Amino acid sequence: DTAVSQTPKYLVTQMGNDKSIKCEQNLGHDTMYWYKQDSKKFLKIMFSYNNKELIINETVPNRFSPKSPDKAHLNLHINSLELGDSAVYFCASSAQETQYFGPGTRLLVL
Amino acid sequence: SQQGEEDPQALSIQEGENATMNCSYKTSINNLQWYRQNSGRGLVHLILIRSNEREKHSGRLRVTLDTSKKSSSLLITASRAADTASYFCATGFDSGNTPLVFGKGTRLSVIA
Numbered sequence: 001d002t003a004v005s006q007t008p009k010y011l012v013t014q015m016g017n018d019k020s021i022k023c024e025q026n027l028g029h030d031t032m033y034w035y036k037q038d039s040k041k042f043l044k045i046m047f048s049y050n051n052k053e054l055i056i057n058e059t060v061p062n063r064f065s066p067k068s069p070d071k072a073h074l075n076l077h078i079n080s081l082e083l084g085d086s087a088v089y090f091c092a093s094s095a096q097e098t099q100y101f102g103p104g105t106r107l108l109v110l
Numbered sequence: 111s112q113q114g115e116e117d118p119q120a121l122s123i124q125e126g127e128n129a130t131m132n133c134s135y136k137t138s139i140n141n142l143q144w145y146r147q148n149s150g151r152g153l154v155h156l157i158l159i160r161s162n163e164r165e166k167h168s169g170r171l172r173v174t175l176d177t178s179k180k181s182s183s184l185l186i187t188a189s190r191a192a193d194t195a196s197y198f199c200a201t202g203f204d205s206g207n208t209p210l211v212f213g214k215g216t217r218l219s220v221i222a
Contacts, residue, residue, distance in 0.1 A: 004152075031207035041196060043153075045209035056209060090152055094207045097141050101152035 003027050004102040006091050012108045013081060021076045021105045023091030030095065031055075032074040034066060037088040037104070046089075049074055081109045115213050116199060122219040129186040131216040133199030134179075141202040142175055143210065144184050146195045153198065156184075191222040 004025045013019055025032060034046040048056035052068040063079045074091060086109045091102040117132045133142070141160045145153040159166045159175045159182065166173045172185040186193055196217050200210035 033209055035209075035212075041147075041215050043198065043212040045211070048207075048209050050207060092153075096207065097158060097202050098143065098155050099153075099210060100155070101145075103152045104150075 004091055004093055004100050006089075006102040006105050008105060009103065010106050010108075012110065014110055015081055015083060017081050018077070018079045019081060019107070020078070021089055021091075021107075023074045023076070023102055025072055025091075025093040025100070025102075027093055027095070027100060029093040029100070030071055031093060032068065032071075033092045033094075033099065034074065034076050035090045035092060035101075037090060039087070043090070047074075047076075081107075083109050085109050116197070116216045118216060119214070120217040120219070122221065123189055125189060125191055125220055125222050127189055129189050129193070129218055129220070131184045131197050131199075131218070133182045133184070133213055135182075135199075135201050135211075135213075136180065137201075138203075139177075139201045140204045142173075142182050143200045143202065144171075144173060144182075145198045145200060145212075147198065147215070148195045156197075186218075189218075189220045191220050194218060194220045 007022050031050045033048050035043050037043045046060045047066045049068045065077045068074045088104045090104050092099040115134050143158045144156045147153045157168045159173050170187045175182045196215040198215045200212045
């Protein structure tokens, strides 16, 4: 009974490619997030969605485009991948203050 | 910009000892949360303390919050090898669904 799931778990790809990461939550939460964790373990918010509507879009390159087909799903599409995009991407959801995180997607751009 | 700063960056203790981690932040908050991240895994919520609370307990965890000093501490008592993980503080700015601002974390190693 995974609460927040992400696919794929690992993603290795070449510079310039386009890739997508999927996230699903079965907790019935209205709000979902994407965070990026860099090699120094620093976690930073990228996007926040509430009931399929974009609420927050931090200073993220427009190569990153989130899409929420319904409130249980928040996918992240990345165009023209760059070396600096290598990181671990975490999806999370919340009903109130506490957030529930997925296991992460480890992206390596070569 | 980054809100939370954990201290120390790394901590190594013997099983059975207590572990104390500190977090400082810069702006006013509604709540402060602590999360644990095991190696290669996602973050797991441990405990939340609101800005009008000073201390909170959950099992072997004790959290304090000093809003005048903009700081919090997490105490893990009687540590176990399974407590080995990175611990992050995260600040929330209202009581609703808003993104958290995380510190860089403290890497705790508990040696059996």
